[in-house]
Amino acid sequence: MFERLLQFIDVESLITKLMEYLPNIVTALLLIIVFLIINAVIKRGTKTVLVKAKTSLHAQNLILRFIKYAVFIFALLTIADQLRINVSSLIAGVGIAGLALSFAAQDTISNVISGVAIIIDRPFQEGDWISIGDMHASVTEIRLRTTVLTGFDNETIVMPNKQLSQERIVNYTLTPKIRVRVSIGIAYKEDMQKARDIMLETLKGDDRILSDPAPVVIVKGLGDSSVDMDLRFWTKDPLKKFPLTWEYTEKCKRALDEAGIKIPFPHMQLFLEKTDAVKILVSKEW
Numbered sequence: 001m002f003e004r005l006l007q008f009i010d011v012e013s014l015i016t017k018l019m020e021y022l023p024n025i026v027t028a029l030l031l032i033i034v035f036l037i038i039n040a041v042i043k044r045g046t047k048t049v050l051v052k053a054k055t056s057l058h059a060q061n062l063i064l065r066f067i068k069y070a071v072f073i074f075a076l077l078t079i080a081d082q083l084r085i086n087v088s089s090l091i092a093g094v095g096i097a098g099l100a101l102s103f104a105a106q107d108t109i110s111n112v113i114s115g116v117a118i119i120i121d122r123p124f125q126e127g128d129w130i131s132i133g134d135m136h137a138s139v140t141e142i143r144l145r146t147t148v149l150t151g152f153d154n155e156t157i158v159m160p161n162k163q164l165s166q167e168r169i170v171n172y173t174l175t176p177k178i179r180v181r182v183s184i185g186i187a188y189k190e191d192m193q194k195a196r197d198i199m200l201e202t203l204k205g206d207d208r209i210l211s212d213p214a215p216v217v218i219v220k221g222l223g224d225s226s227v228d229m230d231l232r233f234w235t236k237d238p239l240k241k242f243p244l245t246w247e248y249t250e251k252c253k254r255a256l257d258e259a260g261i262k263i264p265f266p267h268m269q270l271f272l273e274k275t276d277a278v279k280i281l282v283s284k285e286w
Contacts, residue, residue, distance in 0.1 A: 028079045035075035042067055062119060062144055111145040114161035118142060128173040129239055132164070136242075172238040177210060179234050180241055182248045185226030187262040192219060192227060198259050199231045202251045208244065210234040225266045 043064055050060045119142065124130050128139045130149075137149035137157060147164055149157040172178060186195050196217040203215050215233035222228065231252060235244055256263060 024083055028082045031075070031079050031082060035071060035078075039068065039071045039075075042071065062115075108145060110162045111160045114165040115142070115144045115147075117165060118147070118161055123169055124171050124173075128171055130172065131170040132159075132167045172241065175238050177234050177236050178238040178241050179232060180244045180248070182231040182245055182252060183220075183228065184231065184249070184252050184256070185223060185228045185263060186256065187225075187264045188227060190227070190261045192229070194259070195229065195256060195261050198255050198261070199229070199252050202248060202255050203231075203233060208235050208237065208240060210236060225264045 046064060046067060047060060050063065118124075124139050126139050126142060130137065130139060135149075135151065135157075137151045139147065140150045140156070141148040143161075146158050146160055149159060151157055182199075184195075184199065186192070199217050200215055203209050209215065210233070213234055215231070217229055217231050220228050220230045231248065235241070253263065
């Protein structure tokens with residue numbers, strides 16, 4: 001059977017073509033080695049730069065993976081061209097497929113681009129405590145398409161990076177200190193200076209509170225039923241903003257109660273004119 005097969009194959013011609021093609025194969029093998037070295041050098045250099053820039057480990061992995069794929073694609077096209085494979089038609093086919101895919105996955109591509117922007121700009125990092133609108137959460141993981149957050153009640157929140165990049169973000173972890181505001185309303189008949197002294201007294205002896213800038217109590221407005229006052233002080237730990245707010249709201253309430261200073265609840269006074277209808281309503285004959 002093998003002899004019959006040799007009758008249909010021009011062995012001499014096949015060997016001749018193989019010898020002609022052999023330099024291309026050798027060159028392709030050398031290119032593979034060269035690109036492996038290039039990939040290792042670029043990977044090592046990029047990692048060194050990222051470590052010096054204090055980029056997060058997750059961001060480093062994403063960037064290194066992207067570089068790896070880019071080098072692989074470039075190497076594949078170069079080696080294919082060396083092996084006399086029609087690369088132009090391959091690129092054209094990939095381009096058409098990529099164009100169709102881009103229309104079908106616009107949101108995904110936008111999220112990926114936003115993810116890369118977040119990794120480069122670093123408005124926050126994993127472990128940071130941030131606020132987005134009315135939501136406060138810690139950053140658990142930054143992915144290429146989404147970011148995973150953990151809320152106050154330990155709920156897991158997965159946000160698309162495109163939406164996250166368009167929101168107003170406050171990063172509390174980046175601030176060395178933060179101001180706490182405790183709002184208290186006292187009755188109009190009460191002494192404002194006395195209330196101010198009592199509220200400031202509640203802060204004494206607390207090492208969590210900074211003396212510079214000094215704590216203050218201001219009158220921020222006149223409400224319908226109360227004089228609205230703010231106890232304002234600074235703390236060096238931004239993560240204590242809300243716990244301190246809740247703690248000192250209770251402390252101020254207790255201290256003002258002990259001093260006999262009333263904190264009024266909303267009420268309304270109704271004045272009636274002396275009309276005939278009112279007289280009839282209040283008369284005993286009705």
